[in-house]
Amino acid sequence: MPLKPDIERPEPERRRVGYALVGLGKLTAEELVPAARTSDHAYVAALVTSEPDKGVAFARVHDLTEGDVYTYEDFERLAEREDVEAVYIVLPNAQHREYVERAARMGKHVLCEKPLGMNAQDAQAMVDACREAGVLLMTAYRCQYTPQHWAARDAVQGGRLGAVKLLDAIHGQVEDDPEAWRLKRDLAGGGPLPDVGIYCLNTLRFVLGTEPEWVFAALHQPQGDERFREVEESLSFMLGFPGGIIANGLTSYGTHKTATLRVLGEEGTVLMDPAYTYQGLSLTISDGAGDFQPSLPDEDQFGLELDHFARCIREGQQPWTPGEEGVQDHRIMDAMYQSARTGQVVRLERVEGKDAFRGTPPQVPGREEG
Numbered sequence: 066m067p068l069k070p071d072i073e074r075p076e077p078e079r080r081r082v083g084y085a086l087v088g089l090g091k092l093t094a095e096e097l098v099p100a101a102r103t104s105d106h107a108y109v110a111a112l113v114t115s116e117p118d119k120g121v122a123f124a125r126v127h128d129l130t131e132g133d134v135y136t137y138e139d140f141e142r143l144a145e146r147e148d149v150e151a152v153y154i155v156l157p158n159a160q161h162r163e164y165v166e167r168a169a170r171m172g173k174h175v176l177c178e179k180p181l182g183m184n185a186q187d188a189q190a191m192v193d194a195c196r197e198a199g200v201l202l203m204t205a206y207r208c209q210y211t212p213q214h215w216a217a218r219d220a221v222q223g224g225r226l227g228a229v230k231l232l233d234a235i236h237g238q239v240e241d242d243p244e245a246w247r248l249k250r251d252l253a254g255g256g257p258l259p260d261v262g263i264y265c266l267n268t269l270r271f272v273l274g275t276e277p278e279w280v281f282a283a284l285h286q287p288q289g290d291e292r293f294r295e296v297e298e299s300l301s302f303m304l305g306f307p308g309g310i311i312a313n314g315l316t317s318y319g320t321h322k323t324a325t326l327r328v329l330g331e332e333g334t335v336l337m338d339p340a341y342t343y344q345g346l347s348l349t350i351s352d353g354a355g356d357f358q359p360s361l362p363d364e365d366q367f368g369l370e371l372d373h374f375a376r377c378i379r380e381g382q383q384p385w386t387p388g389e390e391g392v393q394d395h396r397i398m399d400a401m402y403q404s405a406r407t408g409q410v411v412r413l414e415r416v417e418g419k420d421a422f423r424g425t426p427p428q429v430p431g432r433e434e435g
């Protein structure tokens with residue numbers, strides 16, 4: 066199936082948004098390029114890679130041409146490509162800021178993989194750069210676009226569970242390659258927390274719609290395991306949300322794959338297991354009447370986020386998960402590391418209101434409001 070838009074429809078407002086994908090790793094090749102094929106509003110217009118031969122071979126298979134392949138050195142030539150309206154940064158975390166800023170300087174809108182940066186200061190600089198350049202910035206939090214996560218949030222916020230008391234989120238997997246960039250502090254910014262634990266943190270904030278007031282965390286970095294010379298193997302955190310709601314999170318690079326979310330209310334519970342996988346998200350809502358598993362479409366999550374950002378570009382609206390949403394997770398993760406270092410609870414800046422860092426709600430398949 067072609068990746069190019071229907072060129073018979075030239076009106077700019079109807080044209081799909083062309084993305085340049087920056088970084089030709091596993092996520093780009095196996096998820097993003099196939100996802101673009103399912104997208105109604107987006108398509109892949111260009112690729113940026115350090116290996117042009119590999120890029121050209123890949124491009125040919127996917128109906129792009131040699132001229133659609135760029136290297137990091139000639140990245141700025143994308144400025145000449147009017148059909149490239151958005152740039153999607155899919156590089157190791159330490160490179161996000163540089164490429165977001167370079168894309169913004171070219172006047173391109175930017176979708177950036179999670180975590181947005183290396184820490185809150187780094188991420189805030191990216192938000193500022195995009196604001197100054199007048200371009201949109203979205204953090205690629207795919208889970209905030211799925212029907213299952215919205216159904217969980219609707220159950221929590223719609224009162225179906227009664228008063229919510231406790232939440233618990235776990236995301237762990239084994240990282241066994243000691244050379245992986247994910248285990249290098251200078252490239253990743255931390256261990257499992259900014260990579261997979263961030264899903265726990267971000268989903269807890271998303272389902273409640275409020276911001277934590279304090280955080281406490283502990284981590285373990287085993288001695289003598291070459292994988293964990295620079296970053297933690299495991300981290301456990303506790304967050305205090307307004308109204309006395311307490312949330313726990315566990316994340317690790319040393320455990321069998323686990324990806325769960327549980328919300329405990331006075332009159333009901335939500336269980337998602339798995340909660341953060343690319344496919345097969347499972348949601349059970351339990352209350353006095355029994356256990357319900359709503360029938361919801363298993364959408365391509367990357368397609369949903371590509372579409373949402375494309376619509377925001379066309380309509381000039383702030384995305385649901387803008388750069389500010391990514392900065393807030395960094396503030397809280399920075400506080401988690403501080404708490405783990407000092408053994409103290411860290412108070413966070415008070416944030417009033419609902420969805421304080423979010424923009425225009427996405428259209429969610431199978432959901433009435435949207």
Ligand code: NAD
Nearest residue numbers: 088089090091092093155156157158178179180207246260
């Ligand atoms: P990857 O290891 O597959 O590499 C991505 C690109 O970076 C490739 O072009 C690769 O050549 C280059 N690269 C790899 N190691 C490098 C190094 N040491 N120095 C310089 N360049 C290097 O990475 P990935 O798994 O695609 O992750 C890229 C980004 O996407 C990360 O920010 C990650 O957190 C994010 N990610 C998100 C999801 C999701 O579900 N949203 C899933 C996986 C990765």
